[in-house]
Amino acid sequence: MQVAILGCGYIGIELGRQLTNAGHDVTGVRRSDSGCQAIEDAGFSAHQADLTDSDDVADLPDADWVVFAASSGGRGADAAREIYVDALGDAIDSYGTRESPPDRFVYTSSTGVYGDHDGGWVDEETPLEPTTDKTEVLVEAERIARERAAEYGIDGTVARFSGLYGPDRYRLERYLEGPVTEGYLNMVHRVDAAGAVGFLLTEDRARDDVVLVTDDEPADKWEFADWLADQCGVDEPTKQTKDERLAEDGLSAAAQRRIETSKRCTNDYLRELGYAFTNPTYREGYRDAVQAYRGDMDG
Secondary structure, three states, X not given: OEEEEEOOOHHHHHHHHHHHHOOOEEEEEEOOHHHHHHHHHOOOEEEEOOOOOHHHHHOOOOOOEEEEOOOOOOOOHHHHHHHHHHHHHHHHHHHHOOOOOOOEEEEEEEHHHHOOOOOOEEOOOOOOOOOOHHHHHHHHHHHHHHHHHHHOOOEEEEEEEOEEEOOOXXXXXXXXXXXXXXXXXXXXXXXXXXXXXXXXHHOOOOOOEEEEEOOOOOEEHHHHHHHHXXXXXXXXXXXXXXXXXXXXXXXXXXXXXXXXXXXXXOOHHHHHHOOOOOOOOHHHHOHHHHHHHHHHHHO
């Protein structure tokens, strides 16, 4: 199949690598020279384009499968809307009006759309309760990815990622040095985030559907930090309750909402569809990071 990955960054490059190895013809789309070079270094084709430029979007490569994995770069709601609503909609319109439109369109979303559930479990049927302007944008983007795609006869799928980690994103120091605030971590390793999207495409699963992409075990932050310290051979970090963290001066409104937001994400549906995880929990996912850390200490 011909595959176009729009916004081919942290997850997109891993997805492109996996699909290329499986025999598909993949093109990754990035705006910068360095981004395109990273794609080529990963072993598949690069196409330079700005997804917020209508002329560039019109020239995007044809594809049987399109994956929209662009990021707003951690900026605010306006930047998020420019990418996740405007650029996403333009991409669907461009592909939908072509002589040979794609068969599948996958949009990568975030579990931030759930809001706070006081540590309770959430799944694909849980009502969405975004708590920030940015996560409200993500909810709108999910609707566009399925409804507007359907207007052109394209099956849209939403892959809703929990916290991504992996090479360059292990953030060991945050948990080893502390203090660690109580709560839950919902995580998925880069290999499995990309692997799940590839699985949905290659195994023809979850057309016009939403799939929560997270690993088997939401982690208690304190337990995770203590496990990580033990594995790395260092002292357990200091801990703090949510109330202690919220009492600190200088917290932004966004930081406060993150601290107050708690949920546990289940991957039951993804498992039922047949996906097999490479890293079912953080214990497998952090193995390489722990080995590298201990190697640096021993060195």
